[in-house]
Amino acid sequence: MDRTQQLLAAVLLGVIILWICEPVPIPVGGLLGVAGVVILGVAPAGEVLAPFGSTTIFTFIGAFILAQAMLKHGIAQRLAFAVLSIPGVAGSTYRVIVAFGFITCLLSAFVSNTATVALLMPTALGILAVIAQLMQDRGVVRADFDPLRLRVGAALMLMLAYGASVGGLLTPVGSPPNLIGRGLIEEATGVRISFAQWTAVAAPLCLAMFVVLALIMFLLNKPEVRQIEGVEEYIRGQRSAQGRMSRAEVNTLVAFGFTVSLWLLPAVVSLIAGTDAGLYLFLDDRLDDGIVAVLGASLLFILPTNWKERRATLTWSDAA
Template sequence: MTDTSVPEERTEIDRSAPAEGGSTEQPQSTLSRGEQRVERFRQTHGLWLAPVIAIAFALLPISLPTDQHLLGAVLLGVITLWITEPIPIPISGLLGVAAIVLVGVAPVDEVLAPFGSSTILTFIGAFVLAKAMLKHGLTRRFSFAVLGLPGVGRSTPRIILAFGGITCVLSAFVSNTATVAMLLPTALGILDVIARLLGEQRHEYRDVDPLRLRVGTALMLVLAYGGSVGGLLTPVGAPPNLIGRGLIEQTTGTRISFGQWTTMALPICGVMFVLLIAILLLLNRPEIRRINGVQEYVARERKRMGGLTRAEINTLIAFSVTVLLWITPSIFALTAGTDTAVYESVNNRLDEGVVAIIGAALLFLLPTQWRERKATLTWSDAATIDWGTILLFGSGIIFGSLLEETGLAESIGSSASELLGVATPFALTALAVGLAILISETTSNTASAAVVVPIIIPLAVAAGISPVVPALAGVFAASFGFMLPVSTPQNAIVYGSGAVRITQMVRCGFLFDLLGGLVILLLVPAMAALVGVVS
């Protein structure tokens, strides 16, 4: 009889931050000594390199207006800090905002105005909803429901496919990093079951290390990469989406609704998901295909969870109300048309930021224990959401706004257009995709979007090209970065499990970067035209 008991997690543990369901265990990444030395070198030298680059640029005899010249100097310093990360990325952005005011680029009220934008509210509301889903175990319940589907647990390719699908769907609404961290223990548990079954087949169980199986590599990487693919599906799926969408709306006046974004991203995500599964199964062929025991493990875990709790029901209500209100303007657009007074009224009132706050507020209103006045979520829970990303987003919007208002964006675009000779929409879109992927491999996806979009938009304007499609392609590509453990938090988490070697991640990540970039290059223009983002 196969023992399918839950195995011990084979990850390093950080006990400082609460995880799902009250647990305090979160998987953390581990880097080799060589990688640690590279990280220390990068961070140490970034600390002095950033101010040197900023000051040197400010002293160059460039024929630019003073405000453009100083803004460019500050921006170069901040980009250096974002890439080298000697201090947390959100703090780097805030330091840049402070420097803008100190050197006199613009008045403080004008500089800080973007922090009150609707997109900031969307960020906050979405993060609070995600916090409730993780805290009360709704994401875990969904995962086991999918794995419990007939036939899924009897085949390793199907398990990999199921885990990839679960990760994609959850990452469309919940933090990619949180989704992967939440699913990792379950994946490791199933991997241990597979190793035991493989050992029994070979009559050498003790020699089968679950962390050295090809199927383990595929299972871990489908979590990491699936989170990035799924994050593209909705505007709130990943920080680069909201940052890029906000910059596009602010600089071009083109507003992309929740429904338009999701409709546009769905086929892109679908094609990328198929490519992801194909790449991982081809490069990491499972040692065993047919298995028994996983379904029993999943069934036991589902039985242990029991029925839906009041907190889970409340979270489902708040989430459903939010999504319904988000897509309501798109429903009216399809039924009544975008030129009608009804659509205009609904669209103006159901702002996505306002809707996100309404959904988040429901979590503090819907009770779990009325007599004790205990709500689904407490403020102490909300205080632990990713405020750093929100601050980084605000600072990125500030830089994008000032690039436009001071005219520096136009100056950069004109100069770069002459230098690079980018004169066609296809060439500019390819440049945006390549640049975003390259930056995402060395720094955060969020910082990549904040850097690339403000560069691409003025390039397009200077070349007489509509900037919407190249900017959107850059935003989608900013969620890439699959080759290195430091490229995304998801990569770092699965690398820390010990089941993925750096060579395997580089090999699979490079191929997925390449094919994913081609998918974006070919599908974004077509889908943007189809949903009416561009004419």
């Protein structure tokens, strides 16, 4: 048997062991087997994933599973309160609205736009309630007013909606049309567009769109008050209630960081060693975006939250 046959036999044996012993869910064992074939260089990703349609399908699978873990374990709320607790942010309605837009953009670059807004909406409404109470105490509004009818409320809610659309363009996995469009471009031109290349092109566009969005938002919905009090205490209380990061949250961040790092690794190597370097060509060939996404998602079924009970960060019912 030549080396390629030996590697393929080893992957097949490994998958059979995973299926029989079930240390991970059976579908995850199959996904790991497909990823192993590409990572070990048995065959290129395009050939290996051809029966599934394209590598885009695997990118969808991995990215959606990672996003589900972030939703389930509350990573979005923790990130939101971390940004809002930066000194000086919570003291101004303008800075709070811009901060919420930034958080939404960042999250929607990796999680679906709808899910991002749904996650951050309760936090935004809680802060809006604090602002509304402050305005009522100052006599700026009537006692029977509706907080959602305020200009500051409109600006905050619309910033969530539009911010998610802006951030969804930043990465290939930010929105399903990105992956579909990238696949069509690659099919038509024969040129592969990496995760880092897409992000590098989209980042200036997203930044310009966000600046214009903020300016228009404040022109159309100028907040009734500029300086606010009480929001910092509210955020401090919410962060205290969250407590320390749970094992599941840490595991999710590890899997997410692992995935993004591998997505960007070929681009980093190309900047240091050049696109003709052997290491870059090796990584570019093996680290297909779909394969990396599946590998990162698989970590969620391996990293435990309770080792004695053999409970992993995510279950297959969560992922399905």
